[in-house]
Amino acid sequence: MGVLELRDLCIEYSLGDGAALAVDKVSLAIGEGEYLGLVGESGCGKSTIAKAILGILPRNGRVRSGEILYRGRDMVGLSVAEMNRLRWQEIALIPQSAMNGFDPVYTVQQQIAEAIDAHVDWPATRKRERIDEMFALVGLERSRLADYPHQFSGGMRQRAMIAMAMVLNPDVVVADEPTTGLDVIVQDQILYRIKQIHTQLKKTMLLITHDMAVVAENCDRIAVMYAGKLVEHGAHDVFERPFHPYTMGLCNAFPDPGDESRELVSIPGAPPPLRAMPPGCRFAERCPFATDLCRREEPALSSVGDGHAAACHYIARAAEFRQRARLAETWQAGAEAA
Amino acid sequence: MNGLRWYLLRRLVLLLFVTAAVLTILFVMFKLLPGNPLSVFIDSNFSEEMIRRQKQLWGLDAPLWLQYVRYMWNMLTFSFGTSFFQMTPVRDIVIEKLLHTAAMIVPAVVLSVVLGALLGSWLGWRRGSRQEGAVVVGLLALRSVPSFFVGIIVLMVFSYNLGWFPPGGMVSIGGQGDSFLETILSLDFLHHLILPCLVLMTREITSPALLLRSTMLEVKGSDFLDILRAKGLPERRIVMHATRNALLPLVTDVAVMMGFLFQGQVLLEIIFAWPGVGRELVAALNDLDYPVAQACFFVMALIILLFNFVADVLYAFIDPRVALS
Numbered sequence A: 001m002g003v004l005e006l007r008d009l010c011i012e013y014s015l016g017d018g019a020a021l022a023v024d025k026v027s028l029a030i031g032e033g034e035y036l037g038l039v040g041e042s043g044c045g046k047s048t049i050a051k052a053i054l055g056i057l058p059r060n061g062r063v064r065s066g067e068i069l070y071r072g073r074d075m076v077g078l079s080v081a082e083m084n085r086l087r088w089q090e091i092a093l094i095p096q097s098a099m100n101g102f103d104p105v106y107t108v109q110q111q112i113a114e115a116i117d118a119h120v121d122w123p124a125t126r127k128r129e130r131i132d133e134m135f136a137l138v139g140l141e142r143s144r145l146a147d148y149p150h151q152f153s154g155g156m157r158q159r160a161m162i163a164m165a166m167v168l169n170p171d172v173v174v175a176d177e178p179t180t181g182l183d184v185i186v187q188d189q190i191l192y193r194i195k196q197i198h199t200q201l202k203k204t205m206l207l208i209t210h211d212m213a214v215v216a217e218n219c220d221r222i223a224v225m226y227a228g229k230l231v232e233h234g235a236h237d238v239f240e241r242p243f244h245p246y247t248m249g250l251c252n253a254f255p256d257p258g259d260e261s262r263e264l265v266s267i268p269g270a271p272p273p274l275r276a277m278p279p280g281c282r283f284a285e286r287c288p289f290a291t292d293l294c295r296r297e298e299p300a301l302s303s304v305g306d307g308h309a310a311a312c313h314y315i316a317r318a319a320e321f322r323q324r325a326r327l328a329e330t331w332q333a334g335a336e337a338a
Numbered sequence B: 001m002n003g004l005r006w007y008l009l010r011r012l013v014l015l016l017f018v019t020a021a022v023l024t025i026l027f028v029m030f031k032l033l034p035g036n037p038l039s040v041f042i043d044s045n046f047s048e049e050m051i052r053r054q055k056q057l058w059g060l061d062a063p064l065w066l067q068y069v070r071y072m073w074n075m076l077t078f079s080f081g082t083s084f085f086q087m088t089p090v091r092d093i094v095i096e097k098l099l100h101t102a103a104m105i106v107p108a109v110v111l112s113v114v115l116g117a118l119l120g121s122w123l124g125w126r127r128g129s130r131q132e133g134a135v136v137v138g139l140l141a142l143r144s145v146p147s148f149f150v151g152i153i154v155l156m157v158f159s160y161n162l163g164w165f166p167p168g169g170m171v172s173i174g175g176q177g178d179s180f181l182e183t184i185l186s187l188d189f190l191h192h193l194i195l196p197c198l199v200l201m202t203r204e205i206t207s208p209a210l211l212l213r214s215t216m217l218e219v220k221g222s223d224f225l226d227i228l229r230a231k232g233l234p235e236r237r238i239v240m241h242a243t244r245n246a247l248l249p250l251v252t253d254v255a256v257m258m259g260f261l262f263q264g265q266v267l268l269e270i271i272f273a274w275p276g277v278g279r280e281l282v283a284a285l286n287d288l289d290y291p292v293a294q295a296c297f298f299v300m301a302l303i304i305l306l307f308n309f310v311a312d313v314l315y316a317f318i319d320p321r322v323a324l325s
Helices: A046-054 A080-086 A108-117 A124-137 A154-166 A184-201 A212-218 A245-253 A292-296 A315-325 A328-337 B002-032 B048-057 B064-076 B090-125 B130-144 B147-161 B180-184 B187-204 B206-220 B223-230 B235-264 B266-271 B277-287 B290-318 B320-324
Strands: A004-015 A018-030 A035-039 A061-070 A091-094 A172-176 A204-209 A221-226 A229-234 A302-305 A308-310
Touching: A004 A046, A018 A035, A018 A046, A018 A061, A018 A221, A018 A229, A035 A046, A035 A212, A046 A061, A046 A091, A046 A172, A046 A204, A046 B223, A091 A154, A091 B223, A108 A124, A108 A154, A124 A154, A154 A184, A172 A184, A184 A204, A184 A212, A204 A212, A212 A245, A221 A245, A229 A245, A245 A315, A302 A315, A315 A328, B002 B064, B002 B290, B090 B130, B090 B180, B090 B187, B090 B206, B090 B235, B090 B277, B090 B290, B130 B187, B130 B206, B147 B187, B147 B266, B187 B206, B187 B235, B187 B266, B206 B235, B223 B235, B235 B290, B266 B277, B277 B290
Parallel strands: A035 A204, A035 A221, A091 A172, A172 A204
Antiparallel strands: A004 A018, A004 A061, A221 A229, A229 A308, A302 A308
């Protein structure tokens, strides 16, 4: 059993005249000390999952059905007080926007101390020591503790955010696109810090990103989402032998440092609108290998190897698809046919 | 903290500079004013010699630059001279009238800000609802109606027709207390205060209400509120963070509002026969009471400048981003 487990999770947003299902029956487990990468395009529901885990969905969002289990205990429907006990102490968040993640009118130190005060009753010296320790962990100078967030650079702010996330030594850390808006070098530093926390402190991590390369480099396991559905998940095998055409597309869309001859392929088109989901496979419209069956019937996740599952009708032809998916023409032709 | 000190110093220098500029403009303005400042003292039967002596007495025969220097010095040391008519020091008159004006403005502003802020956050909360739309339209309408118009209507209805409130003045005749404090703590004063205060509020409440509505909307969408929730903070802490951020622009708004009210309510003081500084200014101009008019002008301008200064300083203290930029 995983530390954190999603079971048939459905999350919807109510919009003025109806509801949109942003996450549709997603089941996923993260084991103790595991580093899972959740990838997908913007709007595929990955950030919604992060928000749901911490219970910070926007006002119009709600878990419609399913469970979010933390150590076997369902967190959906917990009271605010019960939820607050789990938050930060057990599950902490490294948010997407470190830029605006801190309240601009309090110092960084005050805001980290506030997280401590909300959960434990430590004397001032112990708090101070712990915050110092966390600043050292992420490589920030102690002299910057009394600074306000706007006095930090983007990268420093994100590091301070990591320090704040780790301050209560949580079991699980959810990092929701932690490198958005940072330049490439800083991105790398931040990901390195997060990886370090995983390896040195043995934390269970969930990294949400749109960048396959980041997942390939950092994570033990990967889960791929498309239009609110989980389409493939597994260990490193997923990169080497993807079974879902969308995963193949994603893998080919990012450069492979080991194989510079390979051409980069993009997937034409855009995901279907959440409020008008087509029947059948949601990727069918953009999939160069789609058949009538795909447009009619929704494929279920089925096992394709050790801990590796994909939701495609044609997992048997995956080897052939993989070859063809490497070529840009395949995707181009698919786009024209559609 | 060094940044803050520099900021304060810069603001202070600016304040002095602008005050000097205002005084200079005032000097030129009174020089350009038609008529002779001494017309009150000079009779048409006066001989040249007598006129010259009068001018000498008031220092008006000195060269212009010397007059300017003396004027600046006197104004900056608050030596406003003696009223032509009341034969009392202008400083005493101005202080008394300012207190009267403050007695009307302060309660109106405090009530407007508190009620307006509450109304504004409610509007921000109910954003998009029909009630919100209606209230916003109502507020905009209130904001557009001149307060002297509202004042006349209110007087007509509640004083002349219904007779619930006195038609004007600050206290009933003979109702003056021994001290200013005693006066404003009397029920009679309260009775006189209600109408003008309400009229003032109809206008002043709109600004904090509309302001807080928009800042609340802005703050409500901030990412940091999500993080605060994720940190497991109790609801009241989160609301505190949101409010502190939403209130930032209001602080400046209130200070500026106070400043402008001291001069902006001249009409209201006249309608309600309120013995405040605005009414005094108009009376002094009519009577050609130069020292009083000058002092009133200066003090009203100074109050605006001071409140603007206070706004800047307060803002630097509550929003750390200001002092450093």
